[in-house]
Amino acid sequence: MIATASAAEIPSRTKVLVTSLLFMGLAHLLYLKQYIKGIFFASIEVLFFIFLPRIWEKIVGMITLGDPQPNLPIRERDHSMFMLIDGIMILAVILIFVMLYYLSVKSALSGWQEIQINGKFPDKGSFFSEIGDKAFPVAGLMPAILLVLFFVIVPLVFSACVAFTNYSAPKNIPPNNTVDWVGLDNFRALFGGDAIWTGAMGRVAAWTLIWATLATITCYAGGIIMAVVLQESRIRLKTVFRSIFILPYAVPTVVSMLIWQNLLNGSFGTVNRTLIALGLITKDTVIPWLSDPKMARFMCIAINLWAGFPYFMLLTMGTMTSINKDQYEAADIDGASPIQRFRFITLPQVLYQTMPLIIMSFTFNINNFGAIFFLTGGNPIVADSTITSARGTDIMVTWIYKLTITLLKYNYASVLAVCIFVILAPFAIYNFRRTKSFKEGEL
């Protein structure tokens, strides 16, 4: 049966807009005869209202973070961190609700438009098949959206929030005690307020930037040099050498770094023992590869070069094979030397193509937990290490780990996380502007 709508049955746009704004799905039920959609939207709003008291309670909990209740047994006291995370998750749920509300209004308006154009209500048969087909994109996106929302965004927001609380050992660890909002106190302590912590902060931040810069440059340069030498040399063993050179990339970082850590051990490591056996050093003059702060930092970059150059070598070789052969032939005819060919044809094109990856590699190295943690563990100990847990080669991410796991200073760890966020934000924007979708105006 085809429902033909007489002029009287077609509602006005204002009516549809007002009713859909008034209550989710109301317009669908009253005017558009889209009952299933209407009931779906309406039941979401009903559920929201049923849970409103609890939602309100969670939001209040997030704002107060609970009251100290020393008289109650520990199990019954307010757990500030649960309250905070519940509050953030509720905010995420509210966000979803608002988005759905927006969708329901939009759907009502587009439904109205369709009736207006067709002059009739959509018939039932097409409506059902349409729902089945429309469900696919929604159902397909749902898992990705929910997972990212609750396991990526909520944790990041939580982290940012903790930076403004006093969540730290020994006084403010739930469930024994509560946590309070302290405003910018943590930032003040780490940026000038507390001499020891400020010193450690400055040292770690500076080293993180130096580390990321040098680690990126050395690996990039090393990778390009090896790729060019391999590609241009035309020696017979090329494939053998290439297979050897990609080994560090293939071996998991944890394994290779822990092996290096042992080989470079001051008194027991094979490196020093080999040097002693060769008579280059004596037992008393062993080289403190990983126990002298400056030397340890140098070794971090050197070993990272060992582990990181194959990636850039592979990339460069990939781009080199895509360079047009005609250019080389033309250069040969003009009598260019191999060095000139490299300088004026190969290098510019390789640089141009791999430049974005330098930026990506820099952000990767800022976060390169494994290369530091498994090689030096952050060692050696420096003056403030006992208080701050930041050692000579710790970068920000390894320090975050230590603050969280050993010192339980979650507040300071979160300040560091916020700092990483601030450092990386420009790169995120760069990353965005570089994409094809942005360039083609899709975003």
Place this chain on the structure above:
Amino acid sequence: MTNSTITKKHSNERTFQIINKTIITIVLTIVAMAVLYPLIYLVSAAFAPGNSISSLNIIPFKDGVTLEHYRFLFNNTNYMLWFKNTFLIALGTSVTTVLTCAIAAYVFSRFRFPFKKSMMLSLLILQIFPSFVGMVAIYVILLRIGGLDTLWGMVLIYLAGNIPYNTWLVKSYIDSIPRSLDEAARIDGASNARTFFQIVLPLAKPIIIFLAITSFTGPWMEFVFSKMILRSNAKQTLALGLFSFVTDKKNEFTTFCAGALIIAIPFVIFFVLTQRILVTSLSSGALKE
């Protein structure tokens, strides 16, 4: 120019080339030795007698070859259990990542819907932050849903961390598949789901394989989250088990190497075999986004 100067010039060039090749070969050999240095000790320590790094002979394989560390690993430790746990986590992560990212990427590539731009933008920005910045929160969330000390909890964490980057990666690939192909299927009456599974997915096979492999290899040596989430002995993974051999308290370097070698070998074989494909997929995946 006389004949003799031409031949002289030729022979000069040849000697120059020979010297050049020799120098390059020497340089390459030195680099190769530096690259192989720790790996040779990895192999030799795995079969060397003795326990700690201090007892390891500086000349590889000098003290003979023994299988005692492997006997120790399989008889006296939970190595097989660690292997099984890690394998299950890796497999779970790989399958769920491929499914979630491929469908999401297809929807992003082919459909228009509200909030599409802001969602894609958030994914792009989120991919730059390491997931363990929020590890305290992830811990509390897993505690809330009973996911602590479980393998599925680990899969959830890895999966969520994989989504932002890989959805973009697959989306870029699907964008390059002509729309006319799936439009033709739609005209023939295929549903969205059918179009995706029977037309788009087979065409996106290269990137799907790439994604399956990278998300499978990722969890094998992940340490931070495993350490925080997996507490009981029955739920340990390889990274945790192997790391426990070389903590400050005990140094069983040779046992560590024996266990690590078993993991490293398949990785190395895979990388060496696929280096050609790797080169092209690295450059096309990363460069031409």
